[in-house]
Amino acid sequence: MAVRAGRALPFPARIARSEAVLPLGLLAPTIIFLTLLILIPVAQAILLSFQAVPGTLGFEAYRRMVTDVAFADSLKNTLLLLVLVVPVQLVLALAMALLIHSRFPGHGVFLYIFALPLAISDLAAGIVWLAVFSDTGYLNSALTGLGLTTDPINFLSYENMHLVLGTVIVAESWRATAIVLVILLAGLQLIPREYFEAADLFGASRLKRTLLIVLPMLRPSLQSALIIRTIFAFQTFAVVLALAGRQLPVLSYEAYDWYYNNRNEFIAAAFAALILLMTMTVVFFYLRLLRVKDAEIQR
Amino acid sequence: MRYLKAPAALALAIGIVAAACGGGSGGGTPSASPGASTAVVSSDPFVMLSTQLNTVTESEALRTQILNGFTAAKVEFRGETAGPFADRIVAESKTKGTVGVVGGLHGDFGALDLNLFEDLTPLATKLKDRGFPAEFMELGKLGTTRQIYIPWMQATYILGVNKQALQYLPSGVSVDNITYQQLTQWCKNISDQTGRKRCGLPAGPMSLLHRLIQGYMYPAYTGGLVTTYKSPEAATLWQDLKNLWQYTNPQSLQIDFMQESMLSGEVWVGFDHVARLVKAFEGKPNDFVAAPAPKGPKGLYYMSVLAGLGIPKSTPNKSGAEAFIDYMTTPAVQSKTLTAVAFFPVIGSTLPADLPPHLKIEADGVAKQAKSPDAKVALLPIGLGAKGGEFNKVQLDTFQRIVIKGEDIQKVLTEQAAILQAVMNDTKAPCWKPDPPSTGPCQVK
Numbered sequence: 001m002a003v004r005a006g007r008a009l010p011f012p013a014r015i016a017r018s019e020a021v022l023p024l025g026l027l028a029p030t031i032i033f034l035t036l037l038i039l040i041p042v043a044q045a046i047l048l049s050f051q052a053v054p055g056t057l058g059f060e061a062y063r064r065m066v067t068d069v070a071f072a073d074s075l076k077n078t079l080l081l082l083v084l085v086v087p088v089q090l091v092l093a094l095a096m097a098l099l100i101h102s103r104f105p106g107h108g109v110f111l112y113i114f115a116l117p118l119a120i121s122d123l124a125a126g127i128v129w130l131a132v133f134s135d136t137g138y139l140n141s142a143l144t145g146l147g148l149t150t151d152p153i154n155f156l157s158y159e160n161m162h163l164v165l166g167t168v169i170v171a172e173s174w175r176a177t178a179i180v181l182v183i184l185l186a187g188l189q190l191i192p193r194e195y196f197e198a199a200d201l202f203g204a205s206r207l208k209r210t211l212l213i214v215l216p217m218l219r220p221s222l223q224s225a226l227i228i229r230t231i232f233a234f235q236t237f238a239v240v241l242a243l244a245g246r247q248l249p250v251l252s253y254e255a256y257d258w259y260y261n262n263r264n265e266f267i268a269a270a271f272a273a274l275i276l277l278m279t280m281t282v283v284f285f286y287l288r289l290l291r292v293k294d295a296e297i298q299r
Numbered sequence: 300m301r302y303l304k305a306p307a308a309l310a311l312a313i314g315i316v317a318a319a320c321g322g323g324s325g326g327g328t329p330s331a332s333p334g335a336s337t338a339v340v341s342s343d344p345f346v347m348l349s350t351q352l353n354t355v356t357e358s359e360a361l362r363t364q365i366l367n368g369f370t371a372a373k374v375e376f377r378g379e380t381a382g383p384f385a386d387r388i389v390a391e392s393k394t395k396g397t398v399g400v401v402g403g404l405h406g407d408f409g410a411l412d413l414n415l416f417e418d419l420t421p422l423a424t425k426l427k428d429r430g431f432p433a434e435f436m437e438l439g440k441l442g443t444t445r446q447i448y449i450p451w452m453q454a455t456y457i458l459g460v461n462k463q464a465l466q467y468l469p470s471g472v473s474v475d476n477i478t479y480q481q482l483t484q485w486c487k488n489i490s491d492q493t494g495r496k497r498c499g500l501p502a503g504p505m506s507l508l509h510r511l512i513q514g515y516m517y518p519a520y521t522g523g524l525v526t527t528y529k530s531p532e533a534a535t536l537w538q539d540l541k542n543l544w545q546y547t548n549p550q551s552l553q554i555d556f557m558q559e560s561m562l563s564g565e566v567w568v569g570f571d572h573v574a575r576l577v578k579a580f581e582g583k584p585n586d587f588v589a590a591p592a593p594k595g596p597k598g599l600y601y602m603s604v605l606a607g608l609g610i611p612k613s614t615p616n617k618s619g620a621e622a623f624i625d626y627m628t629t630p631a632v633q634s635k636t637l638t639a640v641a642f643f644p645v646i647g648s649t650l651p652a653d654l655p656p657h658l659k660i661e662a663d664g665v666a667k668q669a670k671s672p673d674a675k676v677a678l679l680p681i682g683l684g685a686k687g688g689e690f691n692k693v694q695l696d697t698f699q700r701i702v703i704k705g706e707d708i709q710k711v712l713t714e715q716a717a718i719l720q721a722v723m724n725d726t727k728a729p730c731w732k733p734d735p736p737s738t739g740p741c742q743v744k
Contacts, residue, residue, distance in 0.1 A: 069696045135550060136563045151494060157549035158703060245503045245553040246699070253504075260382035262688035263410070 042276065049273045052266035061266040065274070068267075074249040080165070081240075081250065082233040082282075085172045089229060090222070092173065093180035098210065101188045111185075118178040126242025129171035130156075133243065158247040168248065171239050176232055180225045187221025188214065223290040227283050234279045251275050343616040344373035345399025347623070348387060350407045351452075351606045352640055353378025357574070360639040368635075369626045372619035374399070385411055385685070388611055396613030399620040405438055405605050406679045408448055410687050417610040418445040422621050429628050429646045439607050442682070448607030449624050452633070452642035455601055456511060457664040458590040459557060459576040464489055464497065464567035465588075474590045475667055479519065479539050482568075482593045486546035489567060496548045499566035502698070503555035507572050509691040512698065514602025514677040516540065519595025523734040524677070525741040528719055529712040532596070537701045537708050544702045552703075561587070572604070573661050577641035580657035589664025591671050598673035600733065605679075606642070675733065682728035693719045716743045 052061035065071060096114050100107045117125065132138045133155040140152040155163050191214065199209045215222075237252040251271055259268035352361050358378045366374050377398075379387065384407060391398055392415045401408075401416075408416070423436060423446045435450040460474060467488040468474060472481045486498035502508045513524055520536035521527035554560055557569035561579035569576065570592065580587050592601050608627060610620045626632060633644035634651050641661060644650070650662055668674060683690050697715045700706045723740045730741035 069699060130553070135548075135565050154549055156553060158552050159549055241504055243553070246695075247552045247703070257504075260380055262692050263382060263385070263685045264689060 045269045046273050046276075048266060049269035052264075052270075061270040064267050065270040068254070070249040070254055074251050074254045077165075077240075077248055078234060078236070078251045078278075081168065081172065081236055082230065084165075084169050085176075085236075086226070086229050086233055088169065088173050089177045089180050090225065092177050093184050093225070096177070096181050097184040097188055098214070100185060114181055115178045117175050118182070120175070122175065122238035123242060125171060125175040126239040129167065129174070129239070130242050133167045156243060161247070164244050164248055168240055168243055171243060172233075172236060175239060176229065179232075180229055183221050183225040183228070184218065187218045190221075191217045219290055223286060226286050226290070230282050230286070231279055234275050234282075251278075340371045340618045340622045341616045342372045343619060344375065345614065345616045345619060346375045346377050346397045347400045347402060348377050348379060348384060348398045349402035350379060350381050350384045350404060351402055351642070352376075353380065357640050364639040365627075365632060365635055368632065369623055371622045371626075372399075372616055374623060381407055381410065381688070388415055388613075391611065391613045394613070396611060396615055398611055399614045399616050400623055401609050401611060402451055402606060403448075403609075404679065405441075405448075405607065405681070406683070406687050408607065408609060409441055409681060409683065410685050413441060413443060413445070413447055415611055415613075416445075416447050417612055417614070417617065418447075419449055419610065419621075419624075420446045422446070422624060423449060426625060426628060429630075431628075431645060435605060435645055438605055438678075448609040449628060450645035451606045451608045451627060452636055452640075453606065453645050454573050454604045454642050455665055455668065456507070456515065456570065456572050456604075457576070457592060457661075457668055459561055459569045459571065459579055459664075460588050460590055461497075461561065461564070461567040461586055462588060463586075467492060474588070476671070477590070477593050479516070479536075479543065479593045479595055483539065483543040483546065486543060486568065490546045496546055497565070497567040498543070498547050499554060499557055499560055499569040500544075500547055500551045501554050501557050501569070501571045501575065502551045503553050505555040507575070508698065509694045510572075510602055510604075510679075511570060512694040513680065513691075515592050515600055516595065518600035518675070518677045518733045519593070519597055522597040523730075525719065525723060525730060526734045526737075526744050528743045529709075529716040530744065533712060534708050536595070537697070537712070540698075541702050541705075541708075558582075573643075573665065574641045577657055577661055580660045581655075584656035584660065587660060589660050589667075591664065591668035591674070594673065598675055599668070599671050600675050600677045601668055602677050602679065605645070678732045680728075681731040683722070683726050686722050686726045690719070690722050693722065719743055 049061050050057045050059070052058070052064070096110075100111050100114070120128070130137070134140070135152045135154060137155075139155070140149070143149045144152065153163075154160065155167050158164070195213050195217070196209065199213055204212070235252050236250055237256065240248055240250050241253060252275060255268045255271035255275065258264050258271060347366075352358055358376055362376050366376060381403075384401075384403065387398065388401060388411060419439075423439075426449065431450050435453075436446070439446055439448045439450060441447050458474075464485070465474060467485060469481055469484045469488065472485070477485070482498075486496070489498065490496045500508065500511070516536055517524045517527065517533065520539075521530050521532040523530075527533055548554075548560070548566055550560065550565065554566075556575040556578075557566060557571035558576050558578035560566040561569050561576070562582045569579075576589070580589070592599060608624045610617060610624070614620050627636075628646060630644075630646060633646050636642055637644060637650070637658060638655065641658065643662075643665065654662060680687060680690055693715050696718075697711055700711045700715075701708050720743045723742070727740045729739065730737040734741060
């Protein structure tokens with residue numbers, strides 16, 4: 001026994017030598033964190049959504065969710081915002097990132113200006129834009145002051161939902177484009193200079209450089225940006241609430257409303273589960289569509 | 300009779316000895332607790348959790364003008380919305396609590412298990428010289444034999460009117476005696492002659508529109524709420540409301556508090572909770588008057604909003620909480636509450652003569668409403684428990700479908716009445732005023 005013990009490594013060192021231990025040890029805090037704060041609550045929420053009738057498991061909460069007055073509209077509006085806002089933000093953020101990446105004199109100032117909305121909370125952003133678009137807001141005052149209109153334009157009236165939707169798109173784009181910009185800019189800076197130098201050597205135009213080098217090389221960053229933005233788009237809440245109130249219902253507001261105002265946690269959980277399902281579906285779709293091969297990462 | 304647990308008895312004994320030795324009683328009013336001839340107010344800090352005064356400015360006014368006068372124990376004010384309010388009280392009941400006193404509307408208490416609260420009957424007996432109206436004390440029992448809350452402050456809903464609007468009143472109509480149809484004509488005149496829709500209904504996501512429907516419009520048109528939900532009179536009400544909406548500022552769907560829109564001049568005639576109008580009166584006291592709520596075919600119904608103070612059984616400082624309720628219902632603090640946050644006293648004292656102008660406007664409007672010859676009181680929903688929110692949603696959904704989306708009135712009323720009946724059956728709540736009393740759950744007729 002004594003001989004064998006002598007040959008074996010001391011206990012801590014033996015653990016450290018084992019190949020699986022270090023990575024597991026490093027992952028452990030994350031795994032524990034995600035399990036406690038994400039996985040367990042998600043499982044509880046999903047379970048809750050099936051418990052609307054006390055003592056049984058069933059689809060009552062889902063039945064009431066889909067028959068709710070605001071359900072169809074909130075589903076439609078959430079998808080509409082997703083489809084309208086995300087592409088606008090992606091294009092804007094890409095243009096802004098390319099502008100900054102071109103390193104023209106003073107580009108650092110632009111980065112700070114573009115990133116400013118990141119520091120502002122959603123609701124504050126919504127209220128700022130409300131001050132812009134209301135009847136006596138900045139935009140109407142400016143239009144009247146310039147003599148372009150005599151009466152204020154009702155941007156936020158339920159009578160003209162296109163305008164309401166437009167204001168929400170403008171506000172959401174302003175608020176959340178910066179996060180996409182930061183991700184894309186980081187991606188741009190990772191592209192090795194050699195590619196651009198080679199392109200210059202062959203006399204490639206700016207457009208060709210963008211299409212043939214920047215976009216393909218940015219794919220991993222675009223994927224991350226798209227996923228993050230889409231998740232945010234499904235959670236759009238405060239800006240819509242501030243600008244449009246009840247007239248533009250979205251799924252996350254309905255979840256909130258059922259929990260806080262109507263005091264029915266089961267239907268709120270059903271809405272939350274639906275948002276989760278939709279988010280997962282879209283993210284899966286992105287991962288397939290923009291799949292990054294191992295070889296591409298190594299390049 | 301509550302018995303004292305050993306640690307509590309020990310603490311009490313130590314407290315008495317400390318006080319006797321000149322250790323200081325904390326400076327608060329010593330309160331007599333049931334069963335003991337004398338007791339000392341503990342200075343243990345506690346939280347006041349409230350669904351009322353939960354906006355930033357109201358909370359700040361309460362903290363700086365009212366709570367600082369209570370020196371017996373440190374009280375931390377936490378304003379919450381109804382959901383987290385209820386959750387926290389329930390959660391604390393299962394552990395050591397930090398909330399010493401809760402402040403809420405009658406319905407906020409009704410939404411909770413009443414066994415979570417101390418019986419305040421002895422405190423009520425002690426405070427009976429304050430002159431609380433008997434019906435308020437009765438409401439504070441929530442249908443039990445125990446005093447769940449002590450009345451704290453009250454409010455109602457009135458019309459705030461910009462004086463510029465008065466010239467457009469239909470001829471022969473007084474602003475103090477106006478029907479819903481005359482209000483519509485008035486709003487039409489304003490819209491036609493100024494080119495802008497300047498009447499406002501608070502219909503934003505955090506608004507109290509459901510209360511206007513429950514306590515004002517339905518009773519004024521149908522003489523009831525639940526029983527008459529799909530009656531022909533109700534159909535008339537919704538048709539009239541639809542007409543009124545045509546001349547209502549379309550931004551109403553974002554308006555939670557009427558005061559900001561009234562101050563900016565976007566709204567001239569606004570119907571809202573007094574505490575949500577008062578900033579307009581305060582900002583431009585010379586521009587506004589207050590008027591009673593409109594009348595319907597069945598008269599002028601108005602809702603008296605009563606807020607109360609209760610003590611959860613998980614309170615960390617019962618003697619301090621009782622002393623605090625005592626303090627909050629003294630005449631001086633009741634007047635200060637009016638000037639600080641525009642909620643009215645619940646005790647039998649007259650209002651101070653030197654009211655600031657904005658509160659004078661408000662008090663005049665409230666008095667005119669209460670003294671109106673055909674004025675009758677409608678109550679907040681009672682007995683709905685946690686389903687109060689779903690009950691409100693029935694009226695809000697009816698409003699959305701009929702007024703905003705233009706769906707067929709009778710069809711919507713039939714469908715929403717079925718949902719309403721399901722809520723009533725779930726809660727087994729009997730009818731409340733102005734619906735006639737019922738045995739068993741209130742029934743839609």
